[in-house]
Amino acid sequence: MRAAAFTELIGPDGVDVVEQPTPDPGPGEALVDVDACSINHHDLWILNGASAMIDPTDLPFVSGLDVAGTVSEVGEGVTGVEPGDRVVLCPNETCGTCRFCREGPENLCENYSLYHGGLAEAACVEASRLLPLSDDVDATTAAALPTAYLTAYHMLRRADLEPGDLLFVPGATGGVGVAAVQLADVLGVRSIGTSSSASKLETLSTLGADHTIQGTDPDELRAAVEAVGRPDAVVNHLGGVYTGLGLDVMRRGGRMVVCGRTAGPTSEIDIASLFRSHHRVIGSTMGTQADLERLVDLVASGDLSPRIDRTVPLDETGDAFATMRDRDTLGKLVVTME
Ligand SMILES: NC(=O)c1ccc[n+]([C@@H]2O[C@H](COP(=O)([O-])OP(=O)(O)OC[C@H]3O[C@@H](n4cnc5c(N)ncnc54)[C@H](OP(=O)(O)O)[C@@H]3O)[C@@H](O)[C@H]2O)c1
Numbered sequence: 021m022r023a024a025a026f027t028e029l030i031g032p033d034g035v036d037v038v039e040q041p042t043p044d045p046g047p048g049e050a051l052v053d054v055d056a057c058s059i060n061h062h063d064l065w066i067l068n069g070a071s072a073m074i075d076p077t078d079l080p081f082v083s084g085l086d087v088a089g090t091v092s093e094v095g096e097g098v099t100g101v102e103p104g105d106r107v108v109l110c111p112n113e114t115c116g117t118c119r120f121c122r123e124g125p126e127n128l129c130e131n132y133s134l135y136h137g138g139l140a141e142a143a144c145v146e147a148s149r150l151l152p153l154s155d156d157v158d159a160t161t162a163a164a165l166p167t168a169y170l171t172a173y174h175m176l177r178r179a180d181l182e183p184g185d186l187l188f189v190p191g192a193t194g195g196v197g198v199a200a201v202q203l204a205d206v207l208g209v210r211s212i213g214t215s216s217s218a219s220k221l222e223t224l225s226t227l228g229a230d231h232t233i234q235g236t237d238p239d240e241l242r243a244a245v246e247a248v249g250r251p252d253a254v255v256n257h258l259g260g261v262y263t264g265l266g267l268d269v270m271r272r273g274g275r276m277v278v279c280g281r282t283a284g285p286t287s288e289i290d291i292a293s294l295f296r297s298h299h300r301v302i303g304s305t306m307g308t309q310a311d312l313e314r315l316v317d318l319v320a321s322g323d324l325s326p327r328i329d330r331t332v333p334l335d336e337t338g339d340a341f342a343t344m345r346d347r348d349t350l351g352k353l354v355v356t357m358e
């Protein structure tokens with residue numbers, strides 16, 4: 021089978037299409053003919069050599085978490101899926117025995133990890149992590165959901181939002197950002213989204229953003245957000261200076277949910293302001309398989325249409341990562357196998 025492998029951790033130029041043996045599914049596993057796999061900033065961190073998640077000496081590495089396709093073979097003991105089933109993968113890998121696996125939520129698993137290997141013609145995965153797709157949900161759409169929409173949905177749940185609340189999303193045009201804006205709209209939550217690009221914001225307005233602000237300077241953004249109102253919650257996937265910005269603008273008792281650090285791995289927090297404002301800062305990673313089931317249902321019912329910037333063939337995976345690096349995307353990039 022062909023795979024778009026990371027052969028050097030030097031950014032998008034380190035992606036090469038290589039031939040690899042097709043894996044045999046072991047007990048509890050299923051082999052999926054991959055139709056589509058979306059890419060995430062998570063993969064780009066790995067490709068840039070900036071992720072602790074993989075061993076940098078163990079190359080080539082096939083990344084790709086968000087797999088959708090058709091089951092071609094199942095291993096011993098698999099009962100939930102069979103060859104011919106159309107499926108999407110929940111990329112959570114959990115131990116099944118720790119207290120969080122027993123009592124939930126599973127994404128707090130003490131041995132939590134993620135599946136990698138979807139940027140290939142076939143993917144060997146844990147069968148119990150596959151969700152069935154109805155005919156209403158095509159593979160490209162399904163592949164857009166697992167990491168970005170799952171993370172955003174779980175963050176909105178953690179933010180305890182109610183209809184009519186106001187959500188602030190700094191950097192609202194990438195995978196997690198667009199997902200947060202679209203899902204807020206589904207939940208009846210109003211949103212403010214920002215971007216460096218005016219043209220991206222025009223499109224974001226059509227995807228459910230109630231207010232858009234162009235800019236990256238925290239002081240300018242602070243004034244513009246305050247002119248709209250004090251958000252009840254912030255989805256923060258940027259970190260860096262945007263953590264302080266979010267805390268400054270949130271209303272008393274507001275919740276900031278943090279999942280990323282694209283703009284910087286550390287943030288300064290004014291402690292006195294934090295406790296006087298009764299703010300909550302909440303870390304969050306991915307979501308639960310039940311969250312992903314809910315998202316697949318929302319797509320099947322027509323209530324959610326994930327924003328796909330473009331699809332690219334496997335051979336152009338490196339170019340797709342360059343587009344993400346250059347911030348030249350709005351929504352998800354999906355690699356499809358022709
Ligand atoms: N913990 C988890 O479970 C989890 C899950 C998913 C993602 N994440 C993390 O969340 C972050 C977002 O992931 P993603 O896949 O959505 O990424 P993405 O698609 O690359 O995000 C692009 C967005 O980030 C903005 N942006 C990029 N670099 C920026 C910078 N230096 N300063 C300000 N804004 C910047 C872009 O703004 P413009 O519109 O101005 O271009 C755009 O709105 C990543 O750090 C990722 O690792 C974590």
Ligand SMILES: [Zn+2]
Binds near residue numbers: 118
């Ligand atoms: Zn566990």
